Amino acid sequence: MSDLDFTADEMMTIAAARALSNDDICFVGIGAPSAACNVARLTHAPDITLIYESGTIGTAPDVLPLSIGDGELCDTAVTTVSVPEMFRYWLQGGRVSVGFLGAAQLDKFGNINTTVIGDYDNPKTRLPGGGGAPEIASSCGEIFITMKQSLRGMVDKIDFFTSFGHGTGGDDREKLGMTTKGPTLLITDLAVWRPDPETKEFVVRSLHPGVTREQVQETCGWTVIFADDLTETPVPTELELTTLRDLKARTKAAHEGAAA
Amino acid sequence: MAKFQPLKDAVAENLKDGDVVAFEGFTHLIPHAAAHEAIRQGRKDLTLIRMTPDLVYDQMVGMGMVRKMIFSYAGNPGVGLLRRVRDAVENSWPQALEIEEHSHAAMANAYEAGAAGLPFATFRGYKGAGLKEVNDNIREVTCPFTGEVLAAVPSVRPDVTFIHAQKANKRGDILVEGIIGVQKEAVLAAKRAVVTVEEVVDNFDDVHLNACVLPNWAVSSVCVVPGGAHPSYAHGYYIRDNAAYIDWDKIATDRARFTDWMKENVLDQDETVFETRVQKLKGDA
Numbered sequence: 001m002s003d004l005d006f007t008a009d010e011m012m013t014i015a016a017a018r019a020l021s022n023d024d025i026c027f028v029g030i031g032a033p034s035a036a037c038n039v040a041r042l043t044h045a046p047d048i049t050l051i052y053e054s055g056t057i058g059t060a061p062d063v064l065p066l067s068i069g070d071g072e073l074c075d076t077a078v079t080t081v082s083v084p085e086m087f088r089y090w091l092q093g094g095r096v097s098v099g100f101l102g103a104a105q106l107d108k109f110g111n112i113n114t115t116v117i118g119d120y121d122n123p124k125t126r127l128p129g130g131g132g133a134p135e136i137a138s139s140c141g142e143i144f145i146t147m148k149q150s151l152r153g154m155v156d157k158i159d160f161f162t163s164f165g166h167g168t169g170g171d172d173r174e175k176l177g178m179t180t181k182g183p184t185l186l187i188t189d190l191a192v193w194r195p196d197p198e199t200k201e202f203v204v205r206s207l208h209p210g211v212t213r214e215q216v217q218e219t220c221g222w223t224v225i226f227a228d229d230l231t232e233t234p235v236p237t238e239l240e241l242t243t244l245r246d247l248k249a250r251t252k253a254a255h256e257g258a259a260a
Numbered sequence: 261m262a263k264f265q266p267l268k269d270a271v272a273e274n275l276k277d278g279d280v281v282a283f284e285g286f287t288h289l290i291p292h293a294a295a296h297e298a299i300r301q302g303r304k305d306l307t308l309i310r311m312t313p314d315l316v317y318d319q320m321v322g323m324g325m326v327r328k329m330i331f332s333y334a335g336n337p338g339v340g341l342l343r344r345v346r347d348a349v350e351n352s353w354p355q356a357l358e359i360e361e362h363s364h365a366a367m368a369n370a371y372e373a374g375a376a377g378l379p380f381a382t383f384r385g386y387k388g389a390g391l392k393e394v395n396d397n398i399r400e401v402t403c404p405f406t407g408e409v410l411a412a413v414p415s416v417r418p419d420v421t422f423i424h425a426q427k428a429n430k431r432g433d434i435l436v437e438g439i440i441g442v443q444k445e446a447v448l449a450a451k452r453a454v455v456t457v458e459e460v461v462d463n464f465d466d467v468h469l470n471a472c473v474l475p476n477w478a479v480s481s482v483c484v485v486p487g488g489a490h491p492s493y494a495h496g497y498y499i500r501d502n503a504a505y506i507d508w509d510k511i512a513t514d515r516a517r518f519t520d521w522m523k524e525n526v527l528d529q530d531e532t533v534f535e536t537r538v539q540k541l542k543g544d545a
Contacts, residue, residue, distance in 0.1 A: 030338055053364060054286055054439045066502045067337030069287025071495050074438045083286050083311070083441050084372040087365040092384055115361075120394045126349045128335025128342070131312070134389040135365040164388025176387050177409070255502045 006236050008189040009148070011208045013039060013244055014236045016100075016146045016187040025049045026098045027091065027136050030068050032146045033100035035247070036187075038064060042243045051096065053132040055081045064251040087132070091139045099140030101133055103147045105158045108201045108222045109172075110145060110165025110183030112137070113158040120160060130162040137163035142181040149188045149219035156222050166200035190216050192233055196225070206231040262432035262455075262479040267488075267531045270454045270481035271297045279419040282309040282450065283316060285492055286441025287337060287500070292316050293488035293531045294422040294456050299323055300527060309416055311367045311442060312337070315491065315508050318344040319526070321357055322518055328358040330416075332367040339505055343512035353515065361391055366398070366413045371442045373415035374449025385411040421450035424489040425474075426496060428457045429464050432476030438495030440472050452480045456488040458497050487534035490541075498541040 006014075016036035020026060022045040028037045041048050041060060049058045054069035058078030065073055074080045081090070090096065104127055105113035114133065118124030137143055143165070147153055165183045166172055173182050186193035186202050190211045193202040204216060204226045217224045236244075265273075275281060275298055283295045295316040307328040308317055314336055320326050322344030334342050348357035362370070369381035382401050392398045401412040423443045427435040434455050436443050447453040455474070460482075464473060476482075488494075491501035491508075511521045525533075 054288070054441065056439065066339070066505065067287045067500070069337070069439050069441075070500055070502075071288070071438065071493055074288075074495060080439055082444065083364070084368040084445060087368045088372075088383070092365065115390065120390075123350060126334075126341070126346045128340075129331070129333050129361055130363050130389070130391070131333035131335075132364040134363040134387075134391065135383075135385045138385070138387045161388060161390035167388060172388075178387055255506070 006241055008208065010241065010244055011233065011236060012146060012148070012187055012189040014240045015192055015208065015233050016144065017043065017240070019144055019185055019187065020045050020048055020098065022047045024098050025051065025096050026100055027051050027053070027096045027132075027140055029099070029101045029133070029136075030065075031102045033102055034064055035244070036146060037100055038247060039240065039244050042247065043240055051090065053083070053086060055083050055086045057081060057090065062250060063254040064247060066255050087135065091135060094139065096139065097141040098144060099136040100144045100146070101136065101163070103145060104153065106145065106147060106154050106186075107156065107158050107165075109167060109169050110143070110186065110195065110200075110202065111158055111161055111167065112145070112163045112165065113160045115160040115162045117159055133163040137165065137182070138178050138180060140180060142184040144185045144187070145183055146187045149190050149216070151219060151221050154220045154222070166195065169200040170198070190219065201225065203227050204230065206233045208233045209235050262476040262482045264432065264482050264484070267294060267297050267456065267483040267485055270483050271301055274420045274452045274454050274480060275301075275303055276419070277303055278305045279303075280307040280309065282416070282418045282421045282446050284310055284421060284423050284442055284446040285489065286312060286439060288439040288441060288493060288495060289424040289436065289443060289489050290314070290316060290492035291422040291424040291456055291488065292490055292492060293485045293534045294424070294454060294483070295320060296526045296529070297531060299325065299522070309418055311364055313342065313345070315505065318342040318508070318512055319522065321345050321348050322354070322512070323522060324354040326357060328360065330360040330362070332362045332364045336505055336509060339509050343509070344518060347515070360397060361395055362398070362413060363389070363391065366411065367416070368442060370413050370416040371445035371449055374417045375445040378415050380412050380414050382410045382412050416449050418446070418450040420452040420454065421446045422454045422456070423447060424456045424494065426458050426494055428455070428460050428482045428484075430460060430462055432479065432482050433464060434474040434479060434482070435464060435467055436472045436474070444472055444474060447474055447478060453478070454481045454483065455479050456483045456485040458486050458488070458494050460484055485531050485534060487536070487538035488531065490534050490537045493541070498538040501541055
């Protein structure tokens, strides 16, 4: 991809941003989702409602927050509610259309692990845990997931079910009494994936510019299915790239500058 | 009725060895100064509760004060893992740490149930989630009206809660503004509550009619500790010291470096150091 003037990371964020619409009420996970949601807001979806679990509803930060509770989220929000109200009225109440999550480990059915690598009681690596994710995954209208591809991250079997995607596929969600759609989209640094309507296994729908099928398979722990009508993800526009780069530059200056 | 007192006395009077204690703050208004005083007083065998245990619980765990931690996200937000908590969970250093892990929705509901004087909280959650398999305190309850099966967790009822807040008035009423998190619920759920504040003002005549105010009779002690949330922040006073959160990741990596840092920055200090730490963070607050 050296002849293209954008990175795989940038393509991932921009492809993820494009999935959001102006009408969405979006519960934003920290990290990659936060960048994508704010690029959407600063380009094609100026009226999107971004919600962070700290209770900030309709926030419009000028720089990306390092935590989900940076002061700027509150300063720019339509309103800031308590955390119990956030989870009870707004999330559990069914008012959020999209939940945007990242993952440490992901399987082909969109089940996510951010809790432990290895055994829970005797972990190889203790990760931070789920935070809001278990109920975001079940209460939002649908779930978008974004993560960089790697054999360590995209695995055949996750070590812990932090949040439930489609279980073992098919109608597993309905069997558990869930009425929401669950994961409907996965955006990686190499491709855009959507679940098969029946099996619910993620299928590659488009490859990012310059990416090969082999690259996708080499960085994924399960056998990848490619759509019959596989397409290429449109390259980032100048506006998308400039918006993302400016946002990242402002963010870097703000986070490193505090101690100066 | 709240009494104004020095932080040292408030911690000595309200926090005992073996207590169940919450030092709350949902990324904002985290009572770092109060927790550092608890570290200096060498409390032991504590059960720590917090939705988002970050640096200060990493420090208390690393100092060997903690028997058990009840939480829903144990990370350094936006930076990574809590390395001292990891070392305790994975290697029992400096001692073994029992954990009781929940989701945010569960903890938020459990605090609210505690504040409401209920024995448990119920909510629609944990569907398909692995925590149900590893935490005996996640159970189910059936709605007597609809038959819907809902999640149930015990309410949170700390012996003592510590929070930081922006202001007290002269009567000892407390004003909390900005990201209020579970500050109100954590205070009302606890038997005793200690609040550190940035400043004391004459009255709250100019605050909004629906502002989050905790009446003085709902609080045990009020301590004036400017900067007492650092490296967390106090909205309107100073911004979050994100650089300090990033630096902590390096400090906490190594046991010896951690121990040296704690001696220099916590054990050999008192709460007056917090005011100087936030001087450079006041511009944009």
